[in-house]
Amino acid sequence: MTKKVLDVGNCGPDYSSIKSFIERTFDAKVLQADGPEDTLEILRRDQIDLVLVNRKLDRDYTDGLEVIKQIKADDALASVPTMLITNYEEHQQLAKSEGAVQGFGKLSLQKPETKDLLQPYLG
Structure with missing residues (x-):
């Protein structure tokens, strides 16, 4: 069964790179959201298997x-696995302290470790 990934806050080129990598590596479809409002709306409407949140949202540079x-504050959505996309380990740790799972950086998108990181959610 095709998995659904929600990519939040990435610019067009980064979204395209992430979408291409995920869709050719896994049986998954990648949807896009720009900020918290449409993210929560999509999560309430669709069955999403993984959320990827950019560290800085492209639309207004707010914190992902x-x-x-x-x-994570919404009881109906808190169980959806959520990853922060950042190359900075200190931000990964902050995200994990808020309930996210270990994410990855755009610089490591093509590395085998990223596929391994996504496998439990999309494999």
Whole structure:
């Protein structure tokens, strides 16, 4: 069964790279959201298997950690696996302290470790 991934806050080129990598590596479809409002709306409407949140949202450069906090604060959505996309380990740790799972950085998108990281959610 095809999995659904929600990509939040990435610019067009980064979204395209992530979408291409995930859709050719896994049986998954990648949807896009721009900020917390449409993210929560999509999560309430669709069965999403994994949420990827950019560290800084492209639309207004707000902190993606705030999106993670909103997802995890909603009892109906808190169980959806959520990853922060950042190359900075200290931000990964902050996201994990808010209930996210270990994420990855855009610089490691093509590395085998990223596939291994996504496998439990999309494999």
